[in-house]
Amino acid sequence: MAAARRVRSRAHAPYSGFPVGAALRTRSGQMFAGCNVENASLGAGICAERSAVLQAVAHGMRPGDLEAVAVYTGDQRLTPPCGMCLQVLVEFGREVEVVLAAPGKRRCTRLADLYPEPFTEFPRPARRRT
Numbered sequence: 433m434a435a436a437r438r439v440r441s442r443a444h445a446p447y448s449g450f451p452v453g454a455a456l457r458t459r460s461g462q463m464f465a466g467c468n469v470e471n472a473s474l475g476a477g478i479c480a481e482r483s484a485v486l487q488a489v490a491h492g493m494r495p496g497d498l499e500a501v502a503v504y505t506g507d508q509r510l511t512p513p514c515g516m517c518l519q520v521l522v523e524f525g526r527e528v529e530v531v532l533a534a535p536g537k538r539r540c541t542r543l544a545d546l547y548p549e550p551f552t553e554f555p556r557p558a559r560r561r562t
Contacts, residue, residue: 433455433502433504433531433533433538435453435455435463435465435502436453436454436455436465436480436502436503436504436533437453437504437533438453438465439453439454439455439465439466439467439480440452440453440467440480440504440505440506441453442467443467443468443469443480444467444468444469444470445468445470446470447470447472447474448470450468450505450507451467451468451505451506452467452468452479452480452503452504452505452511453465453466453467453480453503453504454466454467454479454480454481454483454484454501454502454503454504454513455484455501455502456484456485456488456493456498456500456501456502457498457499457500457501457502458488458493458497458498458499459496459497459498459499460497462488462491462493464484464485464487464488464491464493465484465487466480466481466482466483466484466485466486466487467480467483468480468483469483479513479514479516479517480503481501481503481513481514481517481520481521482516482517482520484501485520485521485524488524493524494524495523495524495525496524496525497524497525498521498524498525498528499525499528499529500528500529500530500531501513501521501528501529501530501531501543502530502531502533503530503531503532503533504533504534505533505534506534506535507534508534508535508537509534510532510533510534510537510538510539511532511534512530512532512541512546513530513546515547518543518546518547518550519547519550519551521543521547522543522547522550522552525543526543526544526550527542527543527544528542528543528544529541529542529543530542530543530546
């Protein structure tokens with residue numbers, strides 16, 4: 433949580449005014465942090481959780497390596513990852529601990545509880561017989 437709290441101060445959130453920090457821990461004990469980065473073209477921004485995943489993948493994280501995720505907001509609300517972030521996170525681990533925190537508040541849950549029915553397989557087209 434300390435890493436998520438620290439990186440939150442680097443967020444670029446001029447449009448929402450809602451800076452968020454996230455930190456991931458892999459099964460090998462590596463830590464990766466990310467913050468939200470907003471953009472005037474809203475779709476070009478990225479959430480803190482996906483920012484942290486990108487860092488982790490760039491350093492070698494693979495599916496099954498994710499152990500825990502911490503999300504910190506400076507707001508009074510405990511804010512879980514958005515749907516897009518949940519989908520990205522589940523690619524790297526299903527039974528992942530998720531810790532949500534805000535000043536004076538903390539809640540522990542699991543990724544499987546936040547996202548009980550994820551999209552997990554890309555359908556492959558049937559082979560045509562020749």
